[in-house]
Amino acid sequence: MLSNNFAYTGLMKFFEEISAIPRASYKEERIADYLCEFAKARGLECYRDKTNNVLINAPATEGCEDRPALLLQGHTDMVCEKNEGVEHDFDTDGLELYEEDGWIKARGTTLGADNGVAVAVMLYVLDGGVERHGALQCLFTASEEVGLDGVKAFDYSRIYARRMINMDSADESLIIAGCAGGQRSSLKFDVTAETVAAPCVARISIKGLAGGHSGEDIDKGRANANKLMGRVLDSLMNDASVDLRIVSVHGGTKDNAIPRECEATVTASDLEALRAKAGELEAVLRQGISKSDSGLSVSVTPVSSAGEVCCISEADAKRLVFFMHCVDNGVFDMNHNIDGLVEWSRNLGIVSCEPTGAEMVLSSRSSFESRIDESEAELDSFARILGAKATHYNRYPGWNFAPESEMRDAYLRAFEAVTGKRCEVTVIHAGLECGFISEAVPDMDILSCGPVVLDLHSPDERLDKASFERFFTVIKKVIED
Numbered sequence: 457m458l459s460n461n462f463a464y465t466g467l468m469k470f471f472e473e474i475s476a477i478p479r480a481s482y483k484e485e486r487i488a489d490y491l492c493e494f495a496k497a498r499g500l501e502c503y504r505d506k507t508n509n510v511l512i513n514a515p516a517t518e519g520c521e522d523r524p525a526l527l528l529q530g531h532t533d534m535v536c537e538k539n540e541g542v543e544h545d546f547d548t549d550g551l552e553l554y555e556e557d558g559w560i561k562a563r564g565t566t567l568g569a570d571n572g573v574a575v576a577v578m579l580y581v582l583d584g585g586v587e588r589h590g591a592l593q594c595l596f597t598a599s600e601e602v603g604l605d606g607v608k609a610f611d612y613s614r615i616y617a618r619r620m621i622n623m624d625s626a627d628e629s630l631i632i633a634g635c636a637g638g639q640r641s642s643l644k645f646d647v648t649a650e651t652v653a654a655p656c657v658a659r660i661s662i663k664g665l666a667g668g669h670s671g672e673d674i675d676k677g678r679a680n681a682n683k684l685m686g687r688v689l690d691s692l693m694n695d696a697s698v699d700l701r702i703v704s705v706h707g708g709t710k711d712n713a714i715p716r717e718c719e720a721t722v723t724a725s726d727l728e729a730l731r732a733k734a735g736e737l738e739a740v741l742r743q744g745i746s747k748s749d750s751g752l753s754v755s756v757t758p759v760s761s762a763g764e765v766c767c768i769s770e771a772d773a774k775r776l777v778f779f780m781h782c783v784d785n786g787v788f789d790m791n792h793n794i795d796g797l798v799e800w801s802r803n804l805g806i807v808s809c810e811p812t813g814a815e816m817v818l819s820s821r822s823s824f825e826s827r828i829d830e831s832e833a834e835l836d837s838f839a840r841i842l843g844a845k846a847t848h849y850n851r852y853p854g855w856n857f858a859p860e861s862e863m864r865d866a867y868l869r870a871f872e873a874v875t876g877k878r879c880e881v882t883v884i885h886a887g888l889e890c891g892f893i894s895e896a897v898p899d900m901d902i903l904s905c906g907p908v909v910l911d912l913h914s915p916d917e918r919l920d921k922a923s924f925e926r927f928f929t930v931i932k933k934v935i936e937d
Contacts, residue, residue: 458555463925466585471560471576474532475568476550481533481602483547484508487575488532491596494579507609508532508598514582516590523590525617526935527900528581530574530624531600531607531889535710535913538565540663540717542915559918569909569919571600574623577928581935585928589935593617597889600624601712601913603640603850607889612896619863621931622890625906626672628923628930631864632904634883636671636798637854637891638821639828640711641835643844645776648769649811652701654723657759658730660688662707664751667716667914670803670819671886674714675787675796677746681718682707682807686780688737688754689720693777698733699725702773703765704810705780711805711819713913718807723765731756766811775842776809779816783838791823791883798885800827821885823854855891855902857883863901870933875926905930 459468479487488508495502501513510532516523536546542564552563561567578594593615598606625632662681667673685707692700700722707718724730738754745752768776785804791797799822806817820831832848839846858864864881871879890902907927908920 458553458560458921462921464580464585464928466583467576467580467928470579470583471572472553474572474575475553475562478547478549479533479568480536480546481599484532484598488598491532494582498582500582503614505610507606509606509610510596511614512582512594512596514592514594517588520588520590524619525591525593526589527593527595527615527617527620528574528578529595529597529620529622529889529893530571530578531597532571532575533599533601534568534570534572535566535601535713537709537713537913537915539915555921558921560921560924561918565915566913567917567919569917570626570912571624573906573909573919573924577623577931580928581931586932586935591617600889601710604852604887604889604892605850607892608852612893615897618897618900620893620900620902621863621867621934622888622902622904623906624888625904626909626912628905628907628927629877629879631867631879631881632884632888633861633864633881634823634857635855635888635891635904636821636823636885637825637828637852638819638887639832639851640849641818641820641832642847642849643779643816643835643839644847645772645814645842645844647772647809647811647813649766650769651764652723652767653762654701654765655725655762656727657703657721657723657765658727659757659759660685660720660722660734661755661757662688662718662753663716663755664749664753665716666748666911667714669886669912670712670714670805671801671821672884672912674801674803674885675798676748678714679745679749679752680785680804681715682780682804683785684741685718685720685807686777687741688734689777690781691737692730692733693774695733697726698730700730701767701770702777702809703767705776705807706809707807708805710913711803711817713805714803715805716914721759723767727756727758768809768811776814779838779842780804780807783818784834794883797883799823801885802831821887852887853891853895855888855894858901861901861903864903866934866937867903867905867930870930870937874930874933
């Protein structure tokens, strides 16, 4: 049992219960049902909107009526990624949790600690996990991972608290006090199909990369499988010895996750020559690659023998590969006032190319609106040059650092009392829902915090069990004191 050697049995029980509920982005109906039923069973005031945001209010405990109200907040949806070969349907299947060396993991899939941790904490607090508290508001937002859609749509006239703890951070030693804004962009290409006589059809696979969060991990030097595939295909298309034509290319599933894998189905004049070239290119790609990406492989496997194959036209394939190869990706600039903070970045998260059409999806981030505007303008320029249609959407604001914060000071005191250590205050490059909430409620005193969670947005995601326990102990002390 995951609750073995864990001080808060009820907290872990709630984490396990919500992990059994499918809660992909835009499909939060069942977790919203669960939250409403939870509130009804306890006689708590509950509000659910059409986007499946849920707000549960709890009155102050006896003797604490004069304390200022507190808003706890986190999101219910999770990034749904799984390892190749894992049979798991995120629409119907719950997660299979297990513990290994003090880490809580999900077998072959993302864990959903981002942000199941916050959901479990709020449920436990509302269920009596703290002895005394002022009035509490617990806001469970939907569809955070796909553009912060839920928090954007919520009716903030329902929020009366002016102190807030967001629990969507992943390092207990840090308090987040500001974050970047961002935007998603899609470039769609019309594609002409051509039928060619193919000596052989093969699949080129790039695998073994670490991936990760396109905000929090973008500065770690992790390779992007889509960008590597652009480099590989560009080289092969210019090599007459393989006479390569492209049937399809698919890489990545989320714009906010650094893609770990990419596959291209191609025709070639000589399978063995293609394998030899792929081996040479793998050796080249390995030069300068980070340790976390040491599992990189570029492989070629046969799909079918000679015959007629529907391919992307040569001219269109060159346009697509040009974009994959040449569009800027990764860190553009670092913050000049805060050491180690990324200021501006972009991630080519999704590539989907077929003879019927193609789409590339990217995520741009910066604390400065002007830089998000510049990224948009650059992608518009690519679209004009390449004959694509660019669409920009899911824009979200940054959250500006507040020099003074009573909420932050209270958390710092509680953290030191519980752990005997000091907690650092930082600003991050990832987007947080705090941006929308601070924009909607300008006088809200906000901090973001959380336990240690590693490799978010990947099947390697794992939650430090001891950190989870310490984290709740700090939250409990903040609320009770």
